[in-house]
Amino acid sequence: MSQPFPASPQVPVLALGDILLVTLQGELHDGMAEQLQQDLTHRIAASSVTGVVIDISGVEIVDSFLGRVLAEIASTAGLLAARTVLAGMRPAVAITLVELGLTLPGLVTALDVDRAMELLSPREA
Amino acid sequence: MPASGQASATSLPIGSDADLAWVRQQVRQCAAQLGFGLVQQTKVVTAASELARNTLVHGGGGRVEITPLDDGRTRGLRMRFTDEGPGIRDLDLAMTDGWTSGGGLGLGLSGAKRLVHEFAVDTEPGRGTTVTAVAWVTPVPSSRTGVG
Numbered sequence: 527m528s529q530p531f532p533a534s535p536q537v538p539v540l541a542l543g544d545i546l547l548v549t550l551q552g553e554l555h556d557g558m559a560e561q562l563q564q565d566l567t568h569r570i571a572a573s574s575v576t577g578v579v580i581d582i583s584g585v586e587i588v589d590s591f592l593g594r595v596l597a598e599i600a601s602t603a604g605l606l607a608a609r610t611v612l613a614g615m616r617p618a619v620a621i622t623l624v625e626l627g628l629t630l631p632g633l634v635t636a637l638d639v640d641r642a643m644e645l646l647s648p649r650e651a
Numbered sequence: 652m653p654a655s656g657q658a659s660a661t662s663l664p665i666g667s668d669a670d671l672a673w674v675r676q677q678v679r680q681c682a683a684q685l686g687f688g689l690v691q692q693t694k695v696v697t698a699a700s701e702l703a704r705n706t707l708v709h710g711g712g713g714r715v716e717i718t719p720l721d722d723g724r725t726r727g728l729r730m731r732f733t734d735e736g737p738g739i740r741d742l743d744l745a746m747t748d749g750w751t752s753g754g755g756l757g758l759g760l761s762g763a764k765r766l767v768h769e770f771a772v773d774t775e776p777g778r779g780t781t782v783t784a785v786a787w788v789t790p791v792p793s794s795r796t797g798v799g
Binding site for chain 1: 676701759
């Protein structure tokens with residue numbers, strides 16, 4: 527398999543307390559998505575992460591491959607006692623996913639990162 | 652098929668996941684230039700991604716030809732994906748939602764078909780597969796008065 531780039535750029539993963547914030551942007555190669563899936567799983571298992579927020583507001587398309595990777599990240603995180611929230615899906619992406627037949631029923635979503643963080647933060651009073 | 656006018660076709664190789672990303676970019680650019688709206692662009696690019704991945708994963712790689720169309724009333728985009736892979740043994744089965752021969756979700760062909768206006772598969776076991784998908788620029792739906 528030919529790779530025109532020297533190395534696949536990494537997807538930035540930011541730790542905010544017990545929550546990992548993953549920001550997906552622009553063109554995501556299949557290999558990058560699979561790498562992210564592995565990296566996240568190891569980080570969740572190795573630390574006290576209780577939640578994962580995946581910000582896809584910068585993603586122009588989600589096809590069935592990326593959709594499957596996102597659903598698998600959420601399932602795997604769930605087995606490792608962390609909850610996943612998918613944040614910021616663009617309206618055009620949502621319309622297309624439904625037409626494609628991919629409604630990702632197991633995924634928790636939020637309109638933006640702030641609301642996703644709220645969903646994951648422990649309730650006060 | 653209407654005469655495709657002045658614009659010429661673009662042919663791109665599909666041999667790696669980096670090629671898939673390049674195909675998506677080229678299809679988006681072409682669709683934007685032809686006047687596709689944002690939702691339509693997203694649908695066409697998603698269909699292209701599904702079909703290009705089929706070409707790569709199931710066909711062992713191939714090519715896509717992207718052709719701008721103009722039938723005199725509206726403009727469109729034709730994408731023709733060809734591979735010389737094993738072909739599809741049971742096309743009806745392959746077009747069924749949820750059926751998969753690979754590791755996917757089984758939405759590639761059936762899902763892509765729903766995202767475009769015209770869709771055709773030409774395949775024969777041992778002779779490879781050609782999938783042709785056409786999308787037309789459609790006006791933003793407005794009031795339904797006047798629709799006969």
